[in-house]
Amino acid sequence: xxxxxxxxxxxxxxxxxxxxxxxxxxxxxxxxxxxxxxxxxxxxxxxxxxxxxxxxxxxxxxxxxxxxxxxxxxxxxxxxxxxxxxxxxxxxxxxxxxxxxxxxxxxxxxxxxxxxxxxxxxxxxxxxxxxxxxxxxxxxxxxxxxxxxxxxxxxxxxxxxxxxxxxxxxxxxxxxxxxxxxxxxxxxxxxxxxxxxxxxxxxxxxxxxxxxxxxxxxxxxxxxxxxxxxxxxxxxxxxxxxxxxxxxxxxxxxxxxxxxxxxxxxxxxxxxxxxxxxxxxxxxxxxxxxxxxxxxxxxxxxxxxxxxxxxxxxxxxxxxxxxxxxxxxxxxxxxxxxxxxxxxxxxxxxxxxxxxxxxxxxxxxxxxxxxxxxxxxx
Amino acid sequence: xxxxxxxxxxxxxxxxxxxxxxxxxxxxxxxxxxxxxxxxxxxxxxxxxxxxxxxxxxxxxxxxxxxxxxxxxxxxxxxxxxxxxxxxxxxxxxxxxxxxxxxxxxxxxxxxxxxxxxxxxxxxxxxxxxxxxxxxxxxxxxxxxxxxxxxxxxxxxxxxxxxxxxxxxxxxxxxxxxxxxxxxxxxxxxxxxxxxxxxxxxxxxxxxxxxxxxxxxxxxxxxxxxxxxxxxxxxxxxxxxxxxxxxxxxxxxxxxxxxxxxxxxxxxxxxxxxxxxxxxxxxxxxxxxxxxxxxxxxxxxxxxxxxxxxxxxxxxxxxxxx
Numbered sequence: 067x068x069x070x071x072x073x074x075x076x077x078x079x080x081x082x083x084x085x086x087x088x089x090x091x092x093x094x095x096x097x098x099x100x101x102x103x104x105x106x107x108x109x110x111x112x113x114x115x116x117x118x119x120x121x122x123x124x125x126x127x128x129x130x131x132x133x134x135x136x137x138x139x140x141x142x143x144x145x146x147x148x149x150x151x152x153x154x155x156x157x158x159x160x161x162x163x164x165x166x167x168x169x170x171x172x173x174x175x176x177x178x179x180x181x182x183x184x185x186x187x188x189x190x191x192x193x194x195x196x197x198x199x200x201x202x203x204x205x206x207x208x209x210x211x212x213x214x215x216x217x218x219x220x221x222x223x224x225x226x227x228x229x230x231x232x233x234x235x236x237x238x239x240x241x242x243x244x245x246x247x248x249x250x251x252x253x254x255x256x257x258x259x260x261x262x263x264x265x266x267x268x269x270x271x272x273x274x275x276x277x278x279x280x281x282x283x284x285x286x287x288x289x290x291x292x293x294x295x296x297x298x299x300x301x302x303x304x305x306x307x308x309x310x311x312x313x314x315x316x317x318x319x320x321x322x323x324x325x326x327x328x329x330x331x332x333x334x335x336x337x338x339x340x341x342x343x344x345x346x347x348x349x350x351x352x353x354x355x356x357x358x359x360x361x362x363x364x365x366x367x368x369x370x371x372x373x374x375x376x377x378x379x380x381x382x383x384x385x386x387x388x389x390x391x392x393x394x395x396x397x398x399x400x401x402x403x404x405x406x407x408x409x410x411x412x413x414x415x416x417x418x419x420x421x422x423x424x425x426x427x428x429x430x431x432x433x434x435x436x437x438x439x440x441x442x443x444x
Numbered sequence: 445x446x447x448x449x450x451x452x453x454x455x456x457x458x459x460x461x462x463x464x465x466x467x468x469x470x471x472x473x474x475x476x477x478x479x480x481x482x483x484x485x486x487x488x489x490x491x492x493x494x495x496x497x498x499x500x501x502x503x504x505x506x507x508x509x510x511x512x513x514x515x516x517x518x519x520x521x522x523x524x525x526x527x528x529x530x531x532x533x534x535x536x537x538x539x540x541x542x543x544x545x546x547x548x549x550x551x552x553x554x555x556x557x558x559x560x561x562x563x564x565x566x567x568x569x570x571x572x573x574x575x576x577x578x579x580x581x582x583x584x585x586x587x588x589x590x591x592x593x594x595x596x597x598x599x600x601x602x603x604x605x606x607x608x609x610x611x612x613x614x615x616x617x618x619x620x621x622x623x624x625x626x627x628x629x630x631x632x633x634x635x636x637x638x639x640x641x642x643x644x645x646x647x648x649x650x651x652x653x654x655x656x657x658x659x660x661x662x663x664x665x666x667x668x669x670x671x672x673x674x675x676x677x678x679x680x681x682x683x684x685x686x687x688x689x690x691x692x693x694x695x696x697x698x699x700x701x702x703x704x705x706x707x708x709x710x711x712x713x714x715x716x717x718x719x720x721x722x723x724x725x726x727x728x729x730x731x732x733x734x735x736x737x738x739x740x741x742x743x744x745x746x747x748x749x750x751x752x753x754x755x756x757x758x759x760x761x762x763x764x765x766x
Contacts, residue, residue, distance in 0.1 A: 074554025078543065085542045282538035285502045286555045287527045441523070443504045 067291050075288065075296020079270070083300060089266060093304045096262050097311045104254040105320055108378060110246035112198045116144040118162035120153050127176065128168040131184065134210050135166060140202040153187065163189045164199045176214070240409040251322045252408040253377025255312040256401050259335070260342050260371040261364070263305055267346030268353075268363035270297045271439070275354040284441040294436050298343050305339040306332070316408070325411030333414070334407070334421060338400040340428030342367060348435040371397040399423045453516050454479050455607050455638040456501065460510035463496050470496045472661040473510070478640055478654075480606075483633050485652030486642035487751060493661040494642040495535055498611045501640070502532050515607055528556075531600030535611040539596055541585030545576050548584055548599060556603035570598030573628060590621025597628060601637070608632065610641040614648065626651045646748040657751055664758045665750075673745050677753060679703050680719035682726070684712040685739040692735050699729050704753065713749060 083089045117135055121128050135141045144162050147153050153165045165187035169175075175182040186203050190196035241248045274280040283293070313331070316322045346363050353359040373379065374388065375397035381389055392398045399420035406412035414421065456478040463471040471493045478484040486494040499505045500512050503523025512519045515529040539548045549567045558566055571577055574594035576587075584592065593613055600608060610629070614622040626648065633639055633653075641652070649655040649669055656666040665672055684705075686692045693712060696705045701722045704715040716722040719742045730737055 068557065070557055071555050074551050077554075078540065078547070078551045081543055081547055082540070277541070278534070278536040278538045279540055280538075281504065281534040281536065282532065283555075285504060285527060285530070285532040285534070286552070287524060287557065288555050289524075441503075442506065443499060 067289060067295070071288050071292045072296050072299075075292055076299050079297050079300045082273075083304070089269065092262060092265050093308065094311075096265075097258050097308045098315070100258045100261065101254060101312060101315045104257065105247070105251055105315070108250050108254070110250070110378070112195055112202075113140055114142045115140055115164055115195070115199045115202070116162040117141045118145045118147055118153055118156045118165045119143055120147050120150070120165065120167045122170040123168050123172045125173045127173040131168065131207070131210050132166065134206050135203075138202070138206055140199075141206070157187065157189050160189070163192075163195060164203060166203070247320055248322050248409060249405070250378060251316045251320050252404045253375070253401050255309075255316060256338075256375060256377055256397055256404055257368070257371045258312055259305065259309060259338060259400075260367040260397050262308055263301070263339055263342030264346035264349070264363040264367040265360060266301045266304065267298065267343045268349045268359040269356050270301075270347065271350035272354055272356045272359040276356055281443065284443070290439045290441060291436055293439060294347060294432075298347060301343050302336070302339055305343065306335070309335045309339075322408060324408055326407030327411075327413065330412070330414055330417070331404075331407050334400065334403045334417070334424065337421065337424040337428050338396070338403075341396045341424065341431055344428060344431035344435050348431065348438055351435065351438045367397075370395040374398065375401045377401045396424065396427045399427075455515055456484075456640060457513040458497070458501070458511070459513075461497065461500065461507055461512055462509040463493075463500060463505065464508045469661050471500070471507075474658070474661075474663050475510075476656055476663065476666055478638055480638055481633055481636040482653045483629060483639045483641065483651070485649045485655040486640065486658060487644070487646060487649050487655055488658035488664075489755065490644060492658045494658055495611050496661075497658075498532075498609050498640065498642060502530060502609055503527060528603075529605055529607060531603070531605040531608045533593075533596050533600050533608075533610045533613050535615070537592055537596065539584050539592070539599060542583065544581050544583055545571065545574075545587075545595060546580040548595070549602065552599045552602050558603050566602050566604075570595070570602055573601075574598045575624075590617045590624070593617055593621070593625060594628065597625070601632065606637060608637055608639045608641075610639065612642050612644065614643060614645065622648070646751050647746070649747045649751070655747070657754055659755050659758045660762060664754050669747055673747065673750055677715060677745065677750060679715045679717050681743050681745040681749065682714040682716055682719060682722060683739070683741050683743045684714055684726070684737050685710070686712070686730075686735065686737045688735055692730065692737065695730060695733050695735060696726075699726060701725060706752075708749075713743075713745075715753070 083093070119132050119135070121132060132143070136143050141164070145156055147156060150167075153167070156162050157165060165185075167185035167187065169183065169185070172182050172184070184207060186200065188196045188200055271280075274283060309331070313324065317324045345366065349363050349366070350359050353362060371377070374381075374384075374392045374395040376392065377397070381392050381398065384392070402420045403412075403417050403424075406417055410416075454477040456476075458477070459475050461471055461474045462469070474493075474497060476484075486497070488494055496505065500507050501514055501519060503519045503526050507520055514526045517525050517529075519526050540551070543551065546567065549570055550563070553563045553566060571580060574591060574597070576582075576591060576595060579587075579591075584595065587595065597610070597613065600610075614625050617625065622645070629639055629641060630651070643649070652669065654666065654668055655672060657664040657672075684692065684696075689707060689710070689712065693705060693707065696702050696712070696714060701716050701718060702714055703717060705712055707713075714722075714726070716726075723740060723742065726740055727737065
């Protein structure tokens with residue numbers, strides 16, 4: 067490899083990137099739009115579940131219960147209806163996910179029998195949300211229930227002693243607020259880097275074929291390795307810039323904690339960029355049309371990074387076969403690394419195994435890409 | 445090794461070259477040599493195989509059989525060694541349109557490893573040659589065709605290659621620019637650069653030291669323009685002007701001493717075995733049939749006459765053989 071030719075190649079590529087609005091848009095705008103789109107769009111926290119109430123008693127007691135729902139951050143009462151049919155149609159129109167029905171004998175049974183019931187009707191088309199709403203509703207009702215019990219006992223002059231034989235002292239580590247954003251945003255960074263990285267390089271070789279410049283280029287003494295490195299280096303720098311953007315948005319805008327070191331992030335990101343830029347380049351060598359190459363790059367980076375990397379969907383909850391498949395998904399290692407760097411402040415020794423995987427992956431891809439490019443027509 | 449790169453050996457040697465794409469034979473046992481400092485023209489209709497031969501010589505395509513030796517190096521065996529010694533202009537314009545004149549030259553200077561100390565001088569040379577002084581900062585895509593082609597030539601000779609392959613460099617360029625381009629080729633040849641240039645403008649063969657006519661993948665004729673005109677036709681040309689072109693053409697078919705005749709514009713070109721003899725005979729032969737030619741004169745055939753006739757007979761012969 068000659069430095070002179072490598073430099074000529076890299077300078078040419080930089081000039082072309084600079085003059086091509088498409089490359090620059092992908093490189094600089096995509097991280098912003100994706101970060102905000104996915105950062106806000108993908109959330110696992112369920113708050114402000116719309117609730118529809120049907121208070122058939124309309125007593126002080128029933129209103130006190132419903133106020134509890136109103137007060138909870140998990141629920142928002144969207145409608146108060148006066149009939150079952152109105153409740154059903156509210157659920158049908160998705161005006162609410164949960165219907166709370168207070169029976170007409172709510173207070174009567176409470177004072178006569180000491181126990182009473184409320185009905186919860188759940189829209190379980192999204193079973194996950196339904197499950198969570200149910201447990202939140204249960205918590206609201208039991209909270210009210212124990213308050214009733216306390217005030218009842220004190221009225222009768224015997225202060226209640228609540229006995230709990232065992233309690234769990236929970237300490238939540240790494241994501242103390244259990245805010246799903248802290249867990250998702252670092253994963254979003256991975257998806258963006260995979261997407262942008264492969265998109266950028268997927269165009270570089272196919273562009274030369276499409277514009278007819280390749281024929282002249284391969285008639286020169288330039289070596290395939292010089293073409294590859296000359297083309298990848300400018301995009302690696304762009305990748306670093308993108309990573310810095312993502313880091314800034316994640317920490318400054320979304321307030322995700324960053325507990326690791328920039329150096330660890332830089333080194334692991336470089337390895338990951340080696341893989342995705344290499345994949346894009348490889349696709350570009352194999353597919354000679356820009357549109358085709360960009361589509362395939364989208365397919366092979368976006369899908370696995372979204373579904374099989376564990377960035378939202380936990381890998382250990384997948385069927386065994388899929389779990390095995392995720393070992394092939396390079397994004398999985400970077401997701402592990404990035405989350406650990408952001409939230410745990412992990413250093414390189416702690417991340418040695420995913421780093422080794424990424425290293426092997428990037429070396430293999432780059433070796434493959436270097437061999438795939440032949441200085442021949444047809 | 446040094447014997448291989450002996451300067452007494454012809455810079456381009458092609459022997460029994462064959463290239464097949466599947467069932468299609470693009471190059472069919474072609475052999476020729478080009479001497480140092482010579483301009484060899486490749487002529488022939490589109491799809492005749494001119495570009496394929498040039499691409500093989502540049503190491504862009506692998507030959508199916510035969511040998512291509514450039515600068516004493518077998519191209520199929522060591523294409524990289526050949527690439528350092530050649531300049532190439534492909535048929536399709538292939539400089540970077542989104543780069544400026546100077547950026548393109550710097551890029552190819554770097555890729556060809558032109559020494560940094562020489563680069564500025566070489567770039568100035570190429571800019572002057574292309575007539576682009578003062579437009580170094582213009583994007584190449586904004587230049588007119590003739591300038592683009594001259595710049596492409598400038599890029600191809602930046603590293604002073606001893607051998608130059610130009611694939612239809614003047615196609616789509618206006619006549620004045622074409623003329624200027626050929627002047628540049630001659631200047632290079634005077635500096636002992638060996639040039640192989642293809643064209644589909646038959647008249648451009650006159651500018652070459654030697655021309656090779658290629659049809660359907662094989663070499664039909666090769667030689668200097670003069671020798672091609674004399675030898676290839678096997679006869680001499682007469683020009684015949686007449687009011688009644690059609691009947692005259694029919695009558696000529698059976699006329700004594702006439703080998704061939706064809707309409708060229710509003711006259712007939714007649715190929716005869718002996719011009720002196722036919723000049724007198726034809727007039728009386730036609731008058732006897734009530735056709736009064738306005739004028740019969742001896743003409744020097746153009747290369748176009750030669751090639752049109754050679755390609756037609758070659759195509760007919762090959763069809764018969766098949």
